[in-house]
Amino acid sequence: MLEGPTLEAEYERFREEAIDFYRSEFRPEWLQTEPDSDAYRALGKDLDNKLIARGWYTLHWPTKYGGKGGDLIQYSILREVAAYFRAPTYGGHGRYIVGPALFEIGTEEQKARHLPRISRGELIICLGFTEPDAGSDLAAMKTRAVDEGGHFRITGTKLYITFGHFANVMLLAARTDPAAPKHKGVSLFLVDLSLPGVNMKPLDCFTGHRIAEMHFDNVRVPKDALVGELNRGFYHMTVALNFERSGMERPAAYLAHLEDMAEYCRASGLWQRARVRQLIGSLAAQVQAWRMISWRVVMLQHRGLVPSWEGSLAQLYRKDINPQFGKAHLEIFGNAGLIERFDPDAILDGRSEWFLREGFNNHGQGGRFVTRNVIARRGMGLPAIRLRDHG
Amino acid sequence: MAEQIYDLRPLLNETQEMLREAARNACVELRGGARPQKIDLAAAWRRFAELGWTGVVLPEGLSGSGGSLLDAGVIALEIGRGAMFVSYPETVAWSHALARALPALSAAGKDLLAEIVAGKTGLVLARPLDPATPDRALTGAVGPAAGYLVRLVEDGGTRLVAFPLDALAARKVATTRHRPELLVTADPKAADGITLLEGSAAAEAFEIAALTARCLTCALLVGSGRTILEMAQEYANVRAQFGHVIANYQVVQHALVDIFAALEAAELMTIKALDILDRGRRDHGLVPATIAFARDAVWNALFKTYDVFGGIAFMQEHPLGDFTRGMTVLIASLGTEEQCLEAVAATIRKGAFLA
Ligand SMILES: Cc1cc2nc3c(=O)[nH]c(=O)nc-3n(C[C@H](O)[C@H](O)[C@H](O)COP(=O)(O)OP(=O)(O)OC[C@H]3O[C@@H](n4cnc5c(N)ncnc54)[C@H](O)[C@@H]3O)c2cc1C
Numbered sequence: 001m002l003e004g005p006t007l008e009a010e011y012e013r014f015r016e017e018a019i020d021f022y023r024s025e026f027r028p029e030w031l032q033t034e035p036d037s038d039a040y041r042a043l044g045k046d047l048d049n050k051l052i053a054r055g056w057y058t059l060h061w062p063t064k065y066g067g068k069g070g071d072l073i074q075y076s077i078l079r080e081v082a083a084y085f086r087a088p089t090y091g092g093h094g095r096y097i098v099g100p101a102l103f104e105i106g107t108e109e110q111k112a113r114h115l116p117r118i119s120r121g122e123l124i125i126c127l128g129f130t131e132p133d134a135g136s137d138l139a140a141m142k143t144r145a146v147d148e149g150g151h152f153r154i155t156g157t158k159l160y161i162t163f164g165h166f167a168n169v170m171l172l173a174a175r176t177d178p179a180a181p182k183h184k185g186v187s188l189f190l191v192d193l194s195l196p197g198v199n200m201k202p203l204d205c206f207t208g209h210r211i212a213e214m215h216f217d218n219v220r221v222p223k224d225a226l227v228g229e230l231n232r233g234f235y236h237m238t239v240a241l242n243f244e245r246s247g248m249e250r251p252a253a254y255l256a257h258l259e260d261m262a263e264y265c266r267a268s269g270l271w272q273r274a275r276v277r278q279l280i281g282s283l284a285a286q287v288q289a290w291r292m293i294s295w296r297v298v299m300l301q302h303r304g305l306v307p308s309w310e311g312s313l314a315q316l317y318r319k320d321i322n323p324q325f326g327k328a329h330l331e332i333f334g335n336a337g338l339i340e341r342f343d344p345d346a347i348l349d350g351r352s353e354w355f356l357r358e359g360f361n362n363h364g365q366g367g368r369f370v371t372r373n374v375i376a377r378r379g380m381g382l383p384a385i386r387l388r389d390h391g
Numbered sequence: 392m393a394e395q396i397y398d399l400r401p402l403l404n405e406t407q408e409m410l411r412e413a414a415r416n417a418c419v420e421l422r423g424g425a426r427p428q429k430i431d432l433a434a435a436w437r438r439f440a441e442l443g444w445t446g447v448v449l450p451e452g453l454s455g456s457g458g459s460l461l462d463a464g465v466i467a468l469e470i471g472r473g474a475m476f477v478s479y480p481e482t483v484a485w486s487h488a489l490a491r492a493l494p495a496l497s498a499a500g501k502d503l504l505a506e507i508v509a510g511k512t513g514l515v516l517a518r519p520l521d522p523a524t525p526d527r528a529l530t531g532a533v534g535p536a537a538g539y540l541v542r543l544v545e546d547g548g549t550r551l552v553a554f555p556l557d558a559l560a561a562r563k564v565a566t567t568r569h570r571p572e573l574l575v576t577a578d579p580k581a582a583d584g585i586t587l588l589e590g591s592a593a594a595e596a597f598e599i600a601a602l603t604a605r606c607l608t609c610a611l612l613v614g615s616g617r618t619i620l621e622m623a624q625e626y627a628n629v630r631a632q633f634g635h636v637i638a639n640y641q642v643v644q645h646a647l648v649d650i651f652a653a654l655e656a657a658e659l660m661t662i663k664a665l666d667i668l669d670r671g672r673r674d675h676g677l678v679p680a681t682i683a684f685a686r687d688a689v690w691n692a693l694f695k696t697y698d699v700f701g702g703i704a705f706m707q708e709h710p711l712g713d714f715t716r717g718m719t720v721l722i723a724s725l726g727t728e729e730q731c732l733e734a735v736a737a738t739i740r741k742g743a744f745l746a
Contacts, residue, residue, distance in 0.1 A: 387640075
């Protein structure tokens, strides 16, 4: 079982409580169902409802907005324990990212309107930043939001949107001042995805995950959809929205999977191979390192500091570990590691083969190269390389 | 024989260069620019037979082309480059091993060779699923209309037996969900097999086929590695971020160079290893070194290509996923990294270099 970082007694007690909860709720289907399938999402909804009933879904929010007044450490403990049990969740970026950002930059009216709905699992929010020509270079975004007096009119395309195929709201970044320099003149909007002019095209990923491409064709959004200050969207994205982007629960899920692999190998005799033990040992050491890097982000936030490159470092750990983690399944299980879920011969209900493919999923929130660039500049003060402009 | 290692000038003779050129053109035409999952592999296999590729290593007396393993390797490189993940390496490796044992080969075995030349049949090896249940294996003949799994059977004596895959298949498995061509095989004794060879000839043919298939698989993999490198390079030259095409960024260049550097060596090694096998030197250290190195090179080519592409390659509609599925199955068929490295280590002995 996963050991906690050194925590005060009160947190340790909470951790035990969380472990008891997930242990009693645990269902084997959590591990057997294809991630992101309808069946998986139904399991997630069921569990989310139980968390909502306990006030744990948005544990770290003030009670006024549907939270339980807990703190970020408690909440992170909960996330970690949930991830260790591979607990499903319906989805949406509301409780982790957009809700906390609204506390910082939302109006009182926006908080009162949106936060309780997020805390009840009713508002499913996706993030709409990336565009066909603006991936690593987000500031190149072209989606326009034109102020037409009573409303903004939004036109553009957002690409690779996680949860986009079933979310009801998008936190969308759009250019509001085309004359301003690239990093200025961008604003954020909470866009109701049922509005006329919004079109969604599902995109299936290599792992079977579904994401979406979203088109906005002259979509009229009310003025109060603007979140934060006009033309300060880029700043908000790098500060308020960086909240809880540590992905701090993931190492726990990876460690749980390593435990499963080790158990499988012990039972099947594969554990006798020194190479198998070393591979699993080496990955566990790296994931533990990643976990510490992620916890530091939480601790900084808990103290009211704004993490910057520290969050990118957590991303980098994930992305450097991920391909090795995938490959280890091939090296340990050989041909059997290729058999997909739903086949009786699939190892660990196909989770092994799935991780092999997941090893190539390394670009959400930016790829490894750009993440290194960010750490070089913001974390180490190294100079940016300037290429001369073409012609 | 050691001096043959130094014979890298020229690597391929003029005829082989011509063969390579012809193979490249034929494969480009067969693929027709399609993504790997959409290529009609059955039609491709029929064309391979027309071109004399299925019988390339069989003597003319058996209606083959009388070519070498190196010739087959040149073809396999181009088949891989054409993104066709077929059972060509295994089929050629078996025909090579059986042809070497021709005087001892059963009449049914000779008939099988004729079917291979005609492009009707492929012979494949078992890819063990689990050491505890050696009869169960992952396998499949991809391309030819019919396939046989060839394995050694110890029942009083040693026999090399070909089992028709149709009879042996327990079921298809979804390693490649869009093209479920691989099978989990059932207990082979239950099916009617065809005895090909008996006694020590059987054991030797098995050893030859297993090693040869892996070297030819390396050729196919290196060819497909070249293609994904080309795809990544082309994309890097058109995809612009931060005002420049990403090929301008040194880190992108370095990733592409790493792939290129490893594939260059892997290709040289593969060609040389097949040449060494042609000379009957199965004990040569370069052979397992090639398998270990090429395996690593193509795996790195895969994940570094994903690094270069960004999010687009992770979408199912992008062809890189098809390459990944096809290549991973072949990478696994080479054995685990541990097995490959152990095989290299076993050849490192004082003086082995001079032998
Ligand atoms: C599964 C998945 C889920 C996603 N979910 C969301 C989401 O919910 N919301 C959202 O807005 N976006 C989402 N994204 C988009 C993601 O943030 C982008 O894929 C990412 O930012 C990279 O952009 P890109 O794919 O366009 O790659 P590109 O920016 O085109 O990058 C291509 C290559 O160029 C390199 N590169 C670019 N610039 C430089 C440079 N200056 N120096 C060196 N190398 C450089 C990159 O590292 C990469 O190797 C998701 C992506 C994926 C794959």
